[in-house]
Amino acid sequence: MFEIIIVALLILLNGVFALSELAVVSSRRARLRSMAEAGRAGAKAALELSEDPGRFLSTVQIGITLIGILAGAYSGSALGEKLSTLLQSFGVEPGMAQPVGIGLVVTIITYFSLVIGELVPKQLALGNPERIACLVAGPMRALSRVAAPFVVLLDLSSRFVFFLLRVKQDRKEVVTEEEIRSLIAEAERAGVIEADERRLISGVFRFGDRKVKALMTPRTDVERLSLAADDAAIREKLLTSSHTRLPVSRDGSDDMAGIVVTSDLVKQLLSGEPLDIEKHIRPAPVIPDTASALDLLELLRSSEEPMALVHDEYGDFEGIVTPADVLGAIAGAFRSDLDEGESEDAFQREDGSWLIAGSMPAEDMAETIGMALPAERGYNTTAGFMLSRLGHLPVTGEHFSHLGWRFEVVDMDGLRIDKVHAQRLNVTTPDP
Structure with a gap:
């Protein structure tokens, strides 16, 4: 014993x-x-x-x-x-x-x-x-x-x-972004965090990797005032615009003078004074479209105006970016920020397919449908993804298969891809 x-x-x-x-x-x-x-x-x-x-x-x-x-x-x-x-x-x-x-x-x-x-x-x-x-x-x-x-x-x-054996002993504890993402996904499956919390955290990671060009409102969609416009045109713009601040160009071109607060002009009109836009122009910070989203965040924090003008490497006006764009990049678009007649970036149909806006950021599109994108790519939006795969300006109805998904252009707005239909295939189809 x-x-x-x-x-x-x-x-x-x-x-x-x-x-x-x-x-x-x-x-x-x-x-x-x-x-x-x-x-x-x-x-x-x-x-x-x-x-x-x-x-x-x-x-x-x-x-x-x-x-x-x-x-x-x-x-x-x-x-x-x-x-x-x-x-x-x-x-x-x-x-x-x-x-x-x-x-x-x-x-x-x-x-x-x-x-x-x-x-x-x-x-x-x-x-x-x-x-x-x-x-x-x-x-x-x-x-x-x-x-x-x-x-x-x-x-x-x-x-x-x-x-x-020529083996180096690396005792540094390194945590990669992919490991953090996997841990967050596991926490969601275990019920430790909610799905909305996981989406917010993922949005923060995506935000840090983005460039200003991927966040801005492009100049073709920017409402603006012109110093060369007459009083009637300016009044019409003030009545129809829903924005509290508008960029101002000097002669109707892309030579930007700054921004104005629309309430300042409305007060001037209501007081019976002659309309003088130059009197109310405020300087706006300028940022290159290649700057990182984190640089943009720091710029907006330190700026007196909640709007930045985006220019390219040649000095041409490319668009505007606001704190709402920053929040939208992290939390997703808010319905109140959508223009009249504009729909959500992604809408899932009853059959499981997706109707996606061409302006939707490519990273958001990929995460929404569950598809991986290459780390190095020359596009920022879903429309850019379509153009990179097709190699030419498409017409309505053109499609291709990629990584188990069928993408089809369902609506064109002039020369711009407006809507894309994404349908998961039963069998992964090789790239064309």
């Missing part, structure tokens, strides 16, 4: 080492840092072990190896002999009883070592690695100090082998 207790204790001790090994290795350092800052007992020690895995793993391996040697030797000599004697009492020949007894003991010990000493502890460690790491870090750190000479020898030996 005493021998069985000794072997059981050795197996449990092996389980402690296996538990400690996987818990520390699987722990997220960021989580351990936050726990250490919060004063959690053992968190600082666990963080030290995770930042020097060579010494920690050497300590664990020394413990597991010694336990394996002791358990094998003790069980074979003590329990094996007793089981052999027991088998002989049942009439088994001595020549057969000894190997059978030792074999049975080794098999049973191996089974319990795998289950109790390895599998169960490791699964427990994976369940809550940071918490368990905090519990075992203190004893493991103390053991590594006691066995310091052997630990250092094993650590240096493993590093020498890595040197011979």
